Amino acid sequence: MKTIKLGLLGLGTVGGGTLKILQENADILSQRVPARFEVKRIAVRDLNKPRTVDTGGIALTDQPFTVVNDPEIDVVVELMGGTTLARELVLSAIDNGKHIVTANKALLAEHGEEVFAAAERKGVQVAYEAAVAGGIPIIKALREGLAANRIDWLAGIINGTGNYILTELKQPGADFATVLKNAQALGYAEADPTFDVEGIDAAHKLTILASLAFGIPLQFDKVYTEGISAISADDMRFAAMLGYEIKHLGLAKRTDAGVSLRVHPTLVPKSVLLAQVSGVMNAVMTHGDQVGPTLYYGPGAGAGPTASAVVADLVDVARTMDCKAHAQVPMLGLGNRQNLTVLGMDEVRCACYLRFLAKDVPGVLAKFSGVLAQAGISVEHMHQEPCDDESGDALVVLITDEVTEAAMNRAISKLESLDEIDGAVQRIRIETLN
Amino acid sequence: MKTIKLGLLGLGTVGGGTLKILQENADILSQRVPARFEVKRIAVRDLNKPRTVDTGGIALTDQPFTVVNDPEIDVVVELMGGTTLARELVLSAIDNGKHIVTANKALLAEHGEEVFAAAERKGVQVAYEAAVAGGIPIIKALREGLAANRIDWLAGIINGTGNYILTELKQPGADFATVLKNAQALGYAEADPTFDVEGIDAAHKLTILASLAFGIPLQFDKVYTEGISAISADDMRFAAMLGYEIKHLGLAKRTDAGVSLRVHPTLVPKSVLLAQVSGVMNAVMTHGDQVGPTLYYGPGAGAGPTASAVVADLVDVARTMDCKAHAQVPMLGLGNRQNLTVLGMDEVRCACYLRFLAKDVPGVLAKFSGVLAQAGISVEHMHQEPCDDESGDALVVLITDEVTEAAMNRAISKLESLDEIDGAVQRIRIETLN
Numbered sequence: 103m104k105t106i107k108l109g110l111l112g113l114g115t116v117g118g119g120t121l122k123i124l125q126e127n128a129d130i131l132s133q134r135v136p137a138r139f140e141v142k143r144i145a146v147r148d149l150n151k152p153r154t155v156d157t158g159g160i161a162l163t164d165q166p167f168t169v170v171n172d173p174e175i176d177v178v179v180e181l182m183g184g185t186t187l188a189r190e191l192v193l194s195a196i197d198n199g200k201h202i203v204t205a206n207k208a209l210l211a212e213h214g215e216e217v218f219a220a221a222e223r224k225g226v227q228v229a230y231e232a233a234v235a236g237g238i239p240i241i242k243a244l245r246e247g248l249a250a251n252r253i254d255w256l257a258g259i260i261n262g263t264g265n266y267i268l269t270e271l272k273q274p275g276a277d278f279a280t281v282l283k284n285a286q287a288l289g290y291a292e293a294d295p296t297f298d299v300e301g302i303d304a305a306h307k308l309t310i311l312a313s314l315a316f317g318i319p320l321q322f323d324k325v326y327t328e329g330i331s332a333i334s335a336d337d338m339r340f341a342a343m344l345g346y347e348i349k350h351l352g353l354a355k356r357t358d359a360g361v362s363l364r365v366h367p368t369l370v371p372k373s374v375l376l377a378q379v380s381g382v383m384n385a386v387m388t389h390g391d392q393v394g395p396t397l398y399y400g401p402g403a404g405a406g407p408t409a410s411a412v413v414a415d416l417v418d419v420a421r422t423m424d425c426k427a428h429a430q431v432p433m434l435g436l437g438n439r440q441n442l443t444v445l446g447m448d449e450v451r452c453a454c455y456l457r458f459l460a461k462d463v464p465g466v467l468a469k470f471s472g473v474l475a476q477a478g479i480s481v482e483h484m485h486q487e488p489c490d491d492e493s494g495d496a497l498v499v500l501i502t503d504e505v506t507e508a509a510m511n512r513a514i515s516k517l518e519s520l521d522e523i524d525g526a527v528q529r530i531r532i533e534t535l536n
Numbered sequence: 537m538k539t540i541k542l543g544l545l546g547l548g549t550v551g552g553g554t555l556k557i558l559q560e561n562a563d564i565l566s567q568r569v570p571a572r573f574e575v576k577r578i579a580v581r582d583l584n585k586p587r588t589v590d591t592g593g594i595a596l597t598d599q600p601f602t603v604v605n606d607p608e609i610d611v612v613v614e615l616m617g618g619t620t621l622a623r624e625l626v627l628s629a630i631d632n633g634k635h636i637v638t639a640n641k642a643l644l645a646e647h648g649e650e651v652f653a654a655a656e657r658k659g660v661q662v663a664y665e666a667a668v669a670g671g672i673p674i675i676k677a678l679r680e681g682l683a684a685n686r687i688d689w690l691a692g693i694i695n696g697t698g699n700y701i702l703t704e705l706k707q708p709g710a711d712f713a714t715v716l717k718n719a720q721a722l723g724y725a726e727a728d729p730t731f732d733v734e735g736i737d738a739a740h741k742l743t744i745l746a747s748l749a750f751g752i753p754l755q756f757d758k759v760y761t762e763g764i765s766a767i768s769a770d771d772m773r774f775a776a777m778l779g780y781e782i783k784h785l786g787l788a789k790r791t792d793a794g795v796s797l798r799v800h801p802t803l804v805p806k807s808v809l810l811a812q813v814s815g816v817m818n819a820v821m822t823h824g825d826q827v828g829p830t831l832y833y834g835p836g837a838g839a840g841p842t843a844s845a846v847v848a849d850l851v852d853v854a855r856t857m858d859c860k861a862h863a864q865v866p867m868l869g870l871g872n873r874q875n876l877t878v879l880g881m882d883e884v885r886c887a888c889y890l891r892f893l894a895k896d897v898p899g900v901l902a903k904f905s906g907v908l909a910q911a912g913i914s915v916e917h918m919h920q921e922p923c924d925d926e927s928g929d930a931l932v933v934l935i936t937d938e939v940t941e942a943a944m945n946r947a948i949s950k951l952e953s954l955d956e957i958d959g960a961v962q963r964i965r966i967e968t969l970n
Binding site: 119123126127130131132133134135136137231237238239242243246247248249250251252317375378379390391392393394395396397398399400401406407409410411412413414417418421422425426428429430431432435436437438 | 553557560561564565566567568569570571665671672673676677680681682683684685686751809812813824825826827828829830831832833834835840841843844845846847848851852855856859860862863864865866869870871872
């Protein structure tokens with residue numbers, strides 16, 4: 103049986119999980135591909151850090167270039183994160199003719215074009231199932247399982263932290279700050295939660311998914327990104343009352359005019375399975391021209407789930423590493439990629455949920471409905487209820503029909519300039535996903 | 537670019553769908569694998585039947601052996617169904633060195649051992665993504681996406697007809713006969729619905745899934761199979777009241793004692809995503825030792841979805857058909873399969889939902905609770921309500937804790953022999969899927 107020698111960059115949560123699977127399930131792995139995986143070297147930041155996983159016999163080093171330069175190593179497994187040193191190491195490893203397995207979504211979203219081009223020139227594979235939605239084999243589904251399809255759109259809950267926060271916000275009396283604090287205490291959110299809460303992590307993953315789905319270049323800078331910190335418990339309650347859940351979605355949609363790439367809070371009808379995905383779990387729903395809708399659900403993070411994806415990639419790479427190129431799945435799904443127009447957010451069309459405070463004065467309804475009518479925006483549903491306080495003001499919630507973002511932005515500006523409306527207008531986009 | 541010549545057996549719904557994808561998405565397919573698919577021959581039952589799909593230029597024949605014996609054909613796509621002629625044709629094609637792509641779950645569940653052994657001897661591939669759950673790439677997920685895992689269990693809604701009927705049974709006033717008639721009128725159920733309603737189709741699919749999950753032989757005859765025709769609208773209502781949905785599940789579970797293979801109506805907690813899968817849609821949930829729970833959802837039947845899976849298989853086969861064996865995914869996932877004990881149903885342990893009619897006589901509660909206590913069965917929850925009629929009888933619903941099937945069968949016999957209980961005891965097993 104052939105031995106495949108691995109070099110690991112990083113021995114944190116996912117690195118430890120990967121080592122554990124390679125040890126615990128070695129019997130299964132060697133039945134899936136007639137090979138034995140041997141971890142030869144592991145690069146860590148701090149050699150003195152105590153480890154929970156057994157590294158007996160494996161050379162640990164704090165010099166990561168000794169891993170990517172080791173001529174015996176066949177596959178470099180990059181689990182260190184970051185986009186500077188990781189990029190250099192991955193490019194060096196490729197240059198040395200090594201295959202790459204990585205969980206690094208930021209690296210691929212921001213430098214993927216460079217990395218994949220280098221790999222193609224060198225004839226090595228870069229596998230990255232673990233980079234999106236942890237343990238869910240969504241890369242494989244899009245690239246192979248749905249190979250017969252032209253993908254029309256995809257929508258994903260691809261950040262567990264955000265989904266946990268939105269799920270907890272549904273509790274009566276919850277508020278964003280407290281929920282976030284609890285999430286941090288539970289280890290679901292980082293001390294600095296920006297990356298998750300503001301949608302940057304989701305935008306990295308969406309960049310990769312959209313490239314796979316439509317065969318477009320990786321273009322993280324073109325993803326419209328909006329976080330969830332402005333979502334209130336009131337929004338959750340109104341959404342539920344109107345038959346929706348609010349989810350922080352990564353969305354990639356193809357229309358005749360171009361594709362839209364966006365991450366933002368979204369009202370999704372409760373009847374759509376994706377709306378029922380709660381807590382830290384992830385899910386990606388996609389629509390193919392032949393298959394219609396499919397959905398993939400599972401844990402999006404954690405040692406076991408992410409390492410499960412890393413090791414599945416190792417098995418795939420091991421199978422075809424000594425085959426001709428055509429035996430390998432094209433790294434981004436399609437052999438030739440096309441440069442479809444990415445729509446500016448102004449051109450995107452969405453139905454919207456609007457919430458604002460209307461003062462207790464005569465004619466207020468006529469005023470704000472006049473603004474919307476003038477902008478050509480139809481109101482599909484309206485709900486009004488008195489505020490909790492003594493003001494006599496009313497909380498107004500509207501569901502509009504589909505309208506361009508530009509028109510909606512203009513209408514919101516006008517609404518906010520009305521004397522009869524207090525404070526900002528909350529706008530959350532709606533996607534029916536059908 | 538290489539041309540791969542296909543022979544189709546069958547040009548019904550799925551055959552037509554396959555031809556359509558090969559025509560419509562030829563550009564995408566040739567970017568996924570540098571090859572061109574050419575359908576050279578199609579065998580049909582009736583040459584005079586009008587066709588909705590364009591077969592211009594393709595030789596149609598009613599002599600299927602001319603397809604499997606054509607030396608130019610590389611891959612035979614078997615979409616005719618049945619287990620007699622289909623088996624002969626598939627074995628002949630394999631003998632002639634052709635790869636097989638099939639959607640035939642019955643053939644594989646009943647004759648899979650013979651078919652896969654023949655393919656292995658001959659060094660050809662038998663691909664069958666379309667045989668289970670239509671357009672959902674569940675075979676690929678189990679065999680490749682979850683390759684790092686030992687699968688603990690899987691549970692699937694793998695018959696759309698049954699799921700549609702159970703979904704409709706939730707409507708107030710619904711009854712099984714009427715719902716079935718509507719399903720037939722809509723084309724969701726066959727004129728003779730036995731195959732779907734009694735769980736035989738689901739048992740075929742479960743046989744294949746279980747073999748993949750645990751690396752056990754295909755053994756359709758060992759699947760315990762129970763249909764849904766005894767489920768009433770009352771059961772749906774009580775289940776909902778107690779926080780459950782009733783789903784017709786295919787279940788494969790591994791315990792230290794052995795594996796259980798079963799298809800039966802099942803109460804699933806509403807909070808489990810699988811419980812929220814409604815209508816004709818399919819879904820498979822599985823639990824891997826490393827990844828934990830994942831779920832795969834989509835359309836389980838129909839021309840487009842099933843053909844989507846057939847064509848994905850064609851792409852996979854095309855990629856590795858001229859590679860060494862180790863480049864190909866082992867057809868049943870693991871190189872060596874193990875003969876785990878399949879538990880007899882008597883040994884299976886389940887919590888249960890019981891429903892029966894108790895007469896309006898003193899001491900009835902003491903009587904039936906005595907029977908259960910004597911059998912060592914704890915009652916977790918009890919609900920009692922008066923019958924709709926004038927009898928004064930009560931509808932009793934119990935949720936028990938986990939108990940062996942043998943003990944529950946004995947207890948049910950005793951309950952049914954009580955004078956205080958009218959008619960049969962309805963028993964539906966519960967799975968919490970956590």
